Amino acid sequence: MPELTLVIGNKNYSSWSLRPWLVLRHFGVPFEEVRLPLDTREFELNIGRYSPSGRVPVLLDGGLRVWESLAICEYVAERYVMGEAWPGDREARAVARAVSCEMHAGFAALRSELPMNCRDRRTGVVPTPAARADIDRITALWHDCRSRWGGAGPWLFGEFSIADAMYAPVALRFATYGVDIPAAAEAYVGALLAHPALQEWVVEARAEPELLESGERGIAAP
Known part of the structure; x- marks a missing residue:
């Protein structure tokens, strides 16, 4: 079973969720994915279980909570990828x-x-x-x-x-x-x-059923 859980938003809209997700996938670090659609009742009811900031993404590693994309990437680089996620020089x-x-x-x-x-x-x-x-x-x-x-x-x-x-x-x-x-x-x-x-x-993003009104109208989504 994966040690890590990454809580993300919609794949179609959540650019910040994509960044650590891509790092984990590229370097073959096993993790469980929890998707909470943005601007939904499901998000409101469940985000507090995972994220102290009330936002995604957040990485769960045992009792540790790491929120914020770049911090997650740094943690993964140090803990699971032995520094290979940054250039050697x-x-x-x-x-x-x-x-x-x-x-x-x-x-x-x-x-x-x-x-x-x-x-x-x-x-x-x-x-x-x-x-x-x-x-x-x-x-x-x-x-x-x-x-x-x-x-x-x-x-x-x-x-x-x-x-x-x-x-x-x-x-x-x-x-x-x-x-x-x-x-x-x-x-x-x-x-x-x-x-x-x-x-x-992208394939999974295109299959999502949610329509985030702000994103479709051209207003920045998370």
């Missing part, structure tokens, strides 16, 4: 943490205007200047990491890392809204979308 590891934290704390315009919605496809979406600035910063960041540490592989730092998981929801957003990005960024998005675990997530 010290400088690369420092930058990988920096770009992960930048994703965690920033890009508010992108989040608001282009919420994650795996089952949707839209055309003719024109980002505002603020969202376009977020997009340009992200693609420049990807280019810098790939050119310095990516090597011949598809990932930001050679091997798949937490940094790649942090940007997986961005790849899904770019695909959903047909965002115009440079060719090198398109190649990185393609690598993320081809990841078997991310494909599994």
Whole structure:
């Protein structure tokens, strides 16, 4: 039986749930998944059993509760993956943490205007200047990491890392809204979308019955 339980929201909408889920799947860490659909009575009734913050995701490991996506990823890296979820090179590891934290704390315009919605496809979406600035910063960041540490592989730092998981929801957003990005960024998005675990997530997201009104209307979902 898995030692860990990961409590997540809807796979179609919950970008923060995706990040630690992808890390666990990629590195083959067994876990039980509990899905609580966002903005539902089921969520209201049950989230208090799992999360001290009242939000998802949250990781349960025995009596330990770890809430917040990046903290979960860090815990998994230390406890279950022996540090392999970050680059081995010290400088690369420092930058990988920096770009992960930048994703965690920033890009508010992108989040608001282009919420994650795996089952949707839209055309003719024109980002505002603020969202376009977020997009340009992200693609420049990807280019810098790939050119310095990516090597011949598809990932930001050679091997798949937490940094790649942090940007997986961005790849899904770019695909959903047909965002115009440079060719090198398109190649990185393609690598993320081809990841078997991310494909599994998307298939299950598209099969979900819930319709989160805020997400469908283009308001940022959790």
